[in-house]
Amino acid sequence: MANRDESTFVIGIDFGTDSCRSLVVDASSGEQKGSAVAFYPRWKEGRYCDPDRGLYRQHPLDYIEALTQAIRESLDAAGDAVRRRVKGLSIATTGSTSVAVDRDGTPLSLTERFRDNPNAMFVLWKDHSAVREADEINALAHGWGGEDFTRYVGGVYSAEWFWANMLHVFRVDADVRAHTHSWVEHCDWMPALLTGTTAPAQLRRSRCAAGHKAMWHEAFDGLPSEAFLSRLDPLLSGMRERLYRDTYTADIAAGPLTREWAHTLGLPADVMVGVGAFDAHMGAVGAGAQAHTLVKVMGTSTCDVVVVPSDEIGERVVSGICGQVDGSVIRGMTGLEAGQSAFGDVYAWFRRLLSWPLGLLAEADMTQQQRDELASRILPALERAAANEDPLLTGIVAVDWLNGRRTPYADQSLRGALFGLSLGSDAPKVYRALIEATAFGARAIIERFQEEGVRIDDVIAVGGVARKSPLNMQIAADVFGKEIRVTAADQAVALGAAMFAAVAAGIHDSAEVAQGAMGAGFEHVYRPNAKSSLVYEQLYRRYRSYGALVEHAGREMRHHVAETEDTSCSLN
Numbered sequence: 001m002a003n004r005d006e007s008t009f010v011i012g013i014d015f016g017t018d019s020c021r022s023l024v025v026d027a028s029s030g031e032q033k034g035s036a037v038a039f040y041p042r043w044k045e046g047r048y049c050d051p052d053r054g055l056y057r058q059h060p061l062d063y064i065e066a067l068t069q070a071i072r073e074s075l076d077a078a079g080d081a082v083r084r085r086v087k088g089l090s091i092a093t094t095g096s097t098s099v100a101v102d103r104d105g106t107p108l109s110l111t112e113r114f115r116d117n118p119n120a121m122f123v124l125w126k127d128h129s130a131v132r133e134a135d136e137i138n139a140l141a142h143g144w145g146g147e148d149f150t151r152y153v154g155g156v157y158s159a160e161w162f163w164a165n166m167l168h169v170f171r172v173d174a175d176v177r178a179h180t181h182s183w184v185e186h187c188d189w190m191p192a193l194l195t196g197t198t199a200p201a202q203l204r205r206s207r208c209a210a211g212h213k214a215m216w217h218e219a220f221d222g223l224p225s226e227a228f229l230s231r232l233d234p235l236l237s238g239m240r241e242r243l244y245r246d247t248y249t250a251d252i253a254a255g256p257l258t259r260e261w262a263h264t265l266g267l268p269a270d271v272m273v274g275v276g277a278f279d280a281h282m283g284a285v286g287a288g289a290q291a292h293t294l295v296k297v298m299g300t301s302t303c304d305v306v307v308v309p310s311d312e313i314g315e316r317v318v319s320g321i322c323g324q325v326d327g328s329v330i331r332g333m334t335g336l337e338a339g340q341s342a343f344g345d346v347y348a349w350f351r352r353l354l355s356w357p358l359g360l361l362a363e364a365d366m367t368q369q370q371r372d373e374l375a376s377r378i379l380p381a382l383e384r385a386a387a388n389e390d391p392l393l394t395g396i397v398a399v400d401w402l403n404g405r406r407t408p409y410a411d412q413s414l415r416g417a418l419f420g421l422s423l424g425s426d427a428p429k430v431y432r433a434l435i436e437a438t439a440f441g442a443r444a445i446i447e448r449f450q451e452e453g454v455r456i457d458d459v460i461a462v463g464g465v466a467r468k469s470p471l472n473m474q475i476a477a478d479v480f481g482k483e484i485r486v487t488a489a490d491q492a493v494a495l496g497a498a499m500f501a502a503v504a505a506g507i508h509d510s511a512e513v514a515q516g517a518m519g520a521g522f523e524h525v526y527r528p529n530a531k532s533s534l535v536y537e538q539l540y541r542r543y544r545s546y547g548a549l550v551e552h553a554g555r556e557m558r559h560h561v562a563e564t565e566d567t568s569c570s571l572n
Helices: 058-076 133-143 162-172 174-179 188-194 205-211 226-232 259-265 278-287 344-361 368-376 378-386 429-453 466-470 470-480 492-504 511-518 530-571
Strands: 009-015 019-026 031-041 055-056 086-093 098-101 182-185 254-257 272-274 295-299 302-309 324-326 334-340 398-399 417-421 457-463 483-488 522-526
Touching: 009 058, 009 278, 009 324, 009 492, 019 058, 019 492, 031 058, 055 162, 058 188, 058 259, 086 188, 086 483, 098 162, 098 188, 133 162, 133 226, 162 174, 162 182, 182 188, 188 205, 188 254, 188 272, 205 324, 205 334, 205 492, 226 398, 272 492, 278 295, 278 302, 278 483, 278 492, 278 511, 295 429, 295 466, 302 368, 324 378, 334 429, 334 483, 344 368, 344 378, 344 466, 368 378, 378 429, 378 470, 398 429, 398 530, 429 530, 457 470, 466 470, 466 483, 466 492, 470 483, 470 522, 470 530, 492 511
Parallel strands: 009 086, 086 272, 295 457, 457 483
Antiparallel strands: 009 019, 019 031, 098 182, 254 272, 295 302, 302 334, 324 334, 398 417, 483 522
């Protein structure tokens, strides 16, 4: 282990879907010295989004402003004695969340010409405008006779990812396309911004982001070939050479903080900034990921991460997941990623559904704050009532694809469904069915790994739902038939980022050493109930059958829409 100052501190940053979290941590003990959360102001207003079209964009100013506020407030909470001893900072972000940049690496929406153009903003991970482009990528990769570049991303490319989003933006906005020099992930841009290395040829690209979302692999000599990309669409011709060949793991330094950013954030000028990575991957490390442990980072969606020694998995390729990348989580291990496109968003949708009348009927008598406070009590009340429902007697089975399906086998065109409703179906029964559906979707992921020979020994859960919803976690344990440990860290992603900051700054020798020194441990263990597990075996089989019906109906609908569009074109 490297020599370290017992009074050395690091900062972990977690850019989530709605906010930026900053955590100041003692690098020798993991003790939290200060934390803060800052929400994205434009995103909070619902700007640049259209949920009906699956369009979700975020302005880079939201990221800059939230980062500045969160770091300053967390340092104020930690105090000046801590502030002076901060040595490292690392960043985790959602992903794939990417943006068009100019020759200097500046997102186009930070220029006057494109400041209010959503196509020049970050395309958030949950944006599904590129379903057609993802379908075309898959069709070409599987049928062109050359290398299948989807091989290491589970064999299915997603509409949520790098190339699909780039191509979609290029197709719908010629002006953005004409001014785009390169394309950058959020987790790459933030460290580059703080270190003054945003020029596309200069910034250090994350191995995690490149391998899981951009089809980067050493076997391909980097990114998909120019022949493949130009055949996919001539609009992509020449982009590969303006992107990157090399990638970097999160334990590597991106560079020192610039003097300007040190002054803005109130940090010493010698703070080292680490290479960025995705939130779930850093969160897995923060939660205590070990080989063959499934870490479920449970937020608006879920991201499920497993690490396996690279020499153990060898040349084996796992299909139907979101990629396998050597070093994407921990150096020397292959990170395997899966997940659900909606988790917390499923419950948030149901709450919005139930609270809609509040805005209509109580507008004259209640303030917005009062309506929000009342709406915030809906889910806790539902959980208490749903805990008393017998899953076999409700008669309801839900399919959880309200935002499409990420794993197994990504298909963002799929939709959720409720089966078995009757006049006796009330809100607690439906809510319990939604919880069960998210657990069933998670079990399908576990089975996908196991079917491919990846051993899953136990499960670690991370996130607000994991810590606040005993019903959700017990149902999951019963459905999985596995023990679930809930991390004690209230900000596991930011803690994981802090661990990588400690390695990038030279305080610890490796992520594993940082885990040992800074880990928070576990606050609760959920063990499966044998009787409940038998009940859920029956319901899980129904879930799979109903899911197959939803898939079939979705294919029929897409076929009908395609025929309608073709007829419309011929008539015109």
